[in-house]
Amino acid sequence: MAHPPRSTRPPRDADKLMVCSEWLYLRLLRLYPDSFQHAYGLRMARVFRDSCRDTLQQRGLGGLPGLWLHTLLDLLLNAGLERWLALKEGTHAMAAHLPVRAFPLRLWLALVATLIAFVVALVASLNLYLIEDSSALTAAAYNASPLLRFSYDGIYLSALAAGVAVCAIAGYALIRRALLVSAGLAVLALLVALGGFGGLLVRHPLTFLALLAAFSGLLLVSFFPGRAVMTRAARRLAPQPAAVLGACTGAGVLLFVNVATLVLHTLILNPVSHELYMQGQLAGTHFNFSLIAMVLAAITLLASALCLSRALRLPAHQ
């Protein structure tokens, strides 16, 4: 061996200083990550003690500040580098788990497209609702064609159900417990039904029940495709993003129903009551509020569908 351990000892009065220095250095070693400290902490402390002993023997107490300065700089630099390395390794380890945890970019796009589609479809529905509800021509038009009443209710109910579906997206995005979200959605759907057409319960109970059945049916129609998409997405994504993607699909289905009923209603309305239809026309132009809103709704719905389909096909790590 090139260097056997030394048997010489520093003066007795320096022993305490050496012990204190080693004690302090051992405490400072906690600056290193646990794994490094566990593997090399005692070896480093021993090397430091040997350095202390030799410094005290060769230069006396005056040499100790210089040794401490050198050791502290070494410790701060290397502990910092080790911490940085541990952070990088931790980040890589997290990245390795990203395929099952991440909220992929395309899923965000699908989410945004669905929300925009919802807003546009809601504006289109409200526009039609406000025009027809305030017009004296409405009753006559509805008497002329029962289908107008039917499509009008369809627009209204699908907009309400789409609102519940959008809340489902938010719920799955914000709350990890699916059971809690499902229970909250059931309560919300009941509140929306009561708030939306609950007044009929007293005046026209049968109509209320019919609308409630249609509303529940729409929710179920959106639930099953959403569930199917969620199950499929769960093969590549973590449960939470998969649930959000499923809720986006459910909302998309309801928005499709909404736009389809809007188009149907407009197509029926013009021949039955042209005056009522023309109330939505922009002054001095050939553009109609309802038509513009419906085209926008259709476009955003298409974008939403494309984003959803791409989100389903995306590689897991994106």
Added chain:
Amino acid sequence: MRHDTGDPGALLPLPVAAFHILLALVEGERHGYAIMQETARSSAGKVNLGPGTLYRSLRRLLADGMIEESDERPVAEMDDERRHYYRLTPFGLRVARAEAQRLADLVRMAQTKQLLPQPGLESGLLALEGGA
């Protein structure tokens, strides 16, 4: 990742501390503090490894297969069981040679560019200075 069967050139250039540790182990196995002392001695005090630099470098060299911990112990009265001894592996020796060759090539290049005196010229100048 271990490179002990790979190309030594892939690990070059070595960090200064790592190369000094390999140089310290060329003559035989040493424990951590002995490596530190030998490094300071052979560099005339220009390279003073702290415990952190020493053990971070040792860990890297162990991981790359350039050194290994030795199971052999010195004679009982010279041994300290708490110490860990390190020795150069054949791969580590090849890496150290490759790094030394790389540095020698750099020195030759500097001499060609007249940043350093030529070996022959230097000895001649020294002889002239001595004669004067």
